[in-house]
Amino acid sequence: SIVFDEAHLPRPRPAPDGINALSAPMSIYEVHLGSWRRKGNNEWLTYRELAEQLPAYARDMGFTHLEFLPVSEHPFDGSWGYQPTGLYAPTSRFGGPEDFAALVDACHREGIGVLLDWVPGHFPDDPHGLGHFDGTALYEHANPLQGRHLDWGTLIYNYGRTEVTNFLVSNALFWLERYAIDGLRVDAVASMLYLDYSRPPGGWIPNQHGGRENIEAIAFLRRFNTELFARFPQATTAAEESTAWPQVSRPVEFGGLGFGYKWNMGWMHDTLNYISKDPIHRKYHHGDILFGLHYAFSENFILPLSHDEVVHGKRSILGRMPGDEWQRFANLRAYYSFMFGHPGKKLLFMGGEIAQAAEWNHDQSLDWHLLQHKNHSGIQSLIRDLNRLYRAVPALHQMDCEQAGFEWVITDDANNNVFAWIRKGFEDRARCLVVVNFSPNVYRNYRVRVPFAGKWHEVFNSDSAHYGGSNAGNIGEVTTQGGKTPELSLTLPPLAAIFLVPEG
Template sequence: MIVDPAARAVIEGRHADPFSYLGRHEENGRAVVRAFVPDAKTLHAVGDNGEAVELPCIDEAGLFAGPVPGSLKQYRLRAEYDAGPYEFEDAYRFLPVLSDFDIYLLSEGTHLRAYEKLGAHPLEHHGVEGTAFVVLAPNAQRVSVVGEFNQWDGRRHQMRVRGNGFWEIFVPGVGQGTKYKFEIVSRDGALQPLKSDPYAFSAEVRPATASIVHDVKTLTPSRLERLNANDRASPISIYEVHLGSWRRNGSQDGPWLTYRELAEQLPAYVADLGFTHIEFLPISEHPFDGSWGYQPTGLYAPTSRFGSPEDFAELVAACHRAGLAVIVDWVPGHFPDDPHGLAKFDGTALYEHADPRQGRHLDWGTLIYNYGRTEVANFLLANSLFWSDRYGIDGLRVDAVASMLYLDYSRPSGGWVPNRHGGRENLEAIEFLRRFNSELYGHFPHAASMAEESTAWPMVSRPVDMGGLGFGYKWNMGWMNDTLRYISKDPIHRRHHHGDINFGLHYAFSENFILPLSHDEVVHGKGSIFGRMPGDRWQRFANLRAYYGFMFGHPGKKLMFMGCEFGQEREWNHDRALDWDLLGDPAHQGVQNVMRDLNRLYASTPALHALDCEAEGFEWLVGDDVNNCVFVWLRKGSEKQERCIVAVNFTPEVRRDYKFRVPSAGTWREALNTDAGIYGGSNVGNGGEVRAVAKGDHAELTLTLPPLGALFLVPTDH
């Protein structure tokens, strides 16, 4: 056994700079090659001309070293094993793959295409095919890449460190589909659990956790032809989907549909119903099905549950071919503490805060990113651009923004750390969100960012240069809570909750709002949206149709979780497909029909969408009829002739000869009536059209309001 400290460090897997010892070196006027090849009986360095030079074994652990001719600059290694000879490239003869400029940008936190450098990248390096592995671990004593190619032995491919803790190695012969992880020895010499690659582009299906080499440079991102799809003046109606439980193969409890099977079915269904956008619950790799993707361990990897990155790219392309913009839920607010993930990545709190008062979510048992750390912010910012760059994603819905903004979010008194000014605002997270939005819109001007933000934080959807957070849209959680509370009341009691309906109009234009009926409203004992409807069976369906009519007539973009569009009766279960057999019931088919027609009316009627986020697009006509529970308002487009009256009767009583003022005389066509027979209603209406009559300085319209119904009227001659 040798006593050379460098040799012992290599053998024991604790050398911080193995490239300084292994490989070919000029020493004392001669060339020397050293290689660590455990289990080899003999080892030779073989030149391009076939010349072979034996390297003597200097330690029985598998360390070989010896002089070679000066002409032997390019060489391979030939090892003799019990099973026979094996010839391979020496990873330690290759120069670095990261340039000095890469190191500079990565250390500065401005390498917004960091995913082109970090992670695993198949490439040709000095004429040899292989894979470059790069990972951040600034507090590690040693980092190795391990996998099937080296028997998961961390001694065989110990990496070189560059710059501020970026470890790299080019491993010849490793290619697409290879499973790998990183083996890390912390600064204090402790061996860490094997870590998945934070920048991995593919991963094993749970419960396995290895990363998989995948070349995403070969992907051709699909692009939506409608460049204005996300504009404030455009119709935006979003169908929110959990891919694992929309449909399943064979039965409700059958296998998942693959990305490609979903591509054949999902876009056509969503487009037929008139939705303009489709939103996927997080598709980044995650270990636990029950998190629905909201606790990701692989932000750069589409989950392998449903197929490969190419398969996911095909699903996005199929949506684009169907005219649908694609939004993906993005989770930069927290991550799980699974041992193979980001937690204590290099033996220290690298991605998270070390202080649990800052670094751990009490509600979810997850860890919080340290947004003030340059490399962490770079990791997340690059990821936000990655999905549009590589897959053509049209927008990101950012999860749990409120939890990012407040240092005391869901924390007891004394259980949080104030900012440098003594306040509760998370200044680093605020800066991160502003930079995220600036970079996203700067690189992809037609994309959109959408904030799930549940507090009164000001200017969430206002530009950064105006002091806002820079999001394109904000979910209107207040509207959702108020209106669901109202609609769940028996109609006889609704007069006492009138404010739940019209309160939202006091702040409806303070942000660019999306009205969400999301997955969060159909889980955890809340039941389904249909399940909130009071009354007998007929009234429950009528209530639901009227509520949807109210939603589509209300200012704000729309979002609806899967199953709500046909009146799913039970609470959503991520382990089962939706109850598609309900569509055999005419009442449920009627809900789906009204949803289709509402979407089409919303998209084809500028008055219902062009000024969704502008106060000029809304005018109350009847907002104070408490006793009758009737609401009537006028929606306006940019042009004078773009008008639509929306009237909703939230009682089961027919309101005949219901009169109210309108801006001018003229004929109004009944464009949609949620009480129509084709929807399962009672067919109470106005015979197709009505005429507003001049009354001095104003005009008056008289309607028959159907029971638990919503009417949409558009002008025909004015």
């Protein structure tokens, strides 16, 4: 008897055209379906219940995409889906395949794109999985120096076998064809690229040329991207790649791996290191903010504040902020604003938008009760408005991935912890000035050069009382002062960012 007739699965409607384009605003809300929100007795929401709540929330918050941690069936809740055993099956924790399809359809009805985490880098050795599938090392390498990850105790696919890569590429296409998924984020790409990944000397087998590169995995990733974009040109892919491997998001025909985007792990590490310092010490770490712009356009980057940054003793994003309570929230507002003003697409893990105080716990709901407090509801309002600003101002997204879309204005004011830059869109006057003051001081009559004379409107101020700030600022607009090079005389609020656009 047939228990699941895949051919008659309801197909979700497609997402809006162009939602993944390099010139489009892309703000991703990363979600673990089992712990975003729970119901009585700490029970999971079903796919259908999530469909009623999650897409509408993402739309209200202004996000363009939802990214789900892996939904492929997995035996252990605590793996968060990153140790899948059933690559072709949406996890039955929350319902059946038709219910998952309904969730994707609900997202598309709200104009939200859907990305899935996808794990072709390793798989568990559970007896009901793929390991020793026919009594031999069928999917994995027989030699543990090639076929087992030491960090995770999992098996590694044998990318040199055509049958294995056919299985994996077909699975990638399956999610886009059957469920109208809009893109895949590939987990742990660095572990696939290097034969010596997290291995001791002598604990790995070199490639045929004596090198450390996994030639078969590289060929697989190029094939995966080539076939996916050929079949689904409106879709996208993203790589979690934590090294300096070149051309991750460049076309295969030019020697790249062919991904649409790469997570910018360096930006995440450097900027979190900076913002965690007390402001009095930040002048010694000024380069942590500047360094990312040296390579910001070498790839098509996504700026990730992901689930990995709020677990395993790292604390929540709010928990990393220094100072008293007011300063911690002001620092967080400034940091999020800095992120939205910085080149690159955006990704925020669930809970970050309400200033979750505790680390993420996959066994319970987010702490939604925190929104009863003004500081936390202020952060939520800030993220909602930053998303809307990012989408509404062309200069903040149209040239996210192009050097021509960015110009530094102030880089050398380390003593005052101030940075300023211009973001540019396609049109001549599509400009946005971003000024960030990472000190707790208010600076008055602070001079900043701008490309156009006349009025500049302050369209966003993270120090607004609406978000919990002190309401210092420029009362909505500033007019340039004389001279050959137009300048604005600004009031810079404490631990805050302001965004200004030229009139007309």
